[in-house]
Amino acid sequence: MTARIIDGVALSASVRGGLAERAAALKERGVTPCLAVLLVGEDPASAVYVRNKVAGCEKTGMRSLKFVYPTDVEPAVVFAKIAELNADASVHGILVQLPLPKHFDSEAVLEAISPAKDVDGFHAENVGALMQGNPRFIPCTPYGVMKMLESEGVKIAGAEAVVVGRSNIVGKPMAMLLLAQSATVTICHSRSKDLAFHTRRADILVAAVGKERMITGDMIKPGATVIDVGMNRFASGPNAGKLCGDVDFETAKDVAGLITPVPGGVGPMTITMLLTNTMESAERTLK
């Protein structure tokens, strides 16, 4: 069997088309959706992510504000900017790019963002709302995965779903979203015994560990839906340095029923869902 590929680029384009229409409709009512992004330090990957977030806003008719600070900036400067943006009614979303330099208390920074503008969905109040099954902002990567499953008509209720990874950004909210749609959810992590025992039971397998090609074809149930959230580089071999996921695509595609590639799978959806959250926040101001 060769798996059908879920095309994150195409789905992303279609969702962004809808966003552009919603941005135009809001503008007619005098509101331009606006996302503020804060970047501290010179991490090259973070700089690329922030550039793509800002570009995504521009292409969908949304406004963006970008604030860049040197690595050694006083945290008070960043807290003051967050307070200013919290109070600015023309700003609908605020995002502080992670990771922050070591002298920052990241949790305190995330808690300083108004929960009503927390488009990452990382504020404790929004995490709690998601846990209670009443989300305000859904974290962007798991939100994108749910969109992909929906667009492919994957049956979630009653399915065995296995999430590999327990991060606050992906693993935990992913598990909550699948649970909310009545999957039977297992969360695996670095201390799980016999990972393959769990993954082979999965009708829906989400890999979010950050380890190059660790999920191989023999760990997958035939016909399963395999979602690869990994963003790694091949360490060696003919593709050394090129982007790859947590799933070994070459062996997995012969076993899975549906699979996301890397690149071109979950990655493009993440920023699209950030834009979606910003749009939803702007629309709420008119309700």
Ligand code: GUN
């Ligand atoms: N760094 C890596 N992923 C993310 C994300 O989803 N949001 C923020 N703010 N920073 C990140």
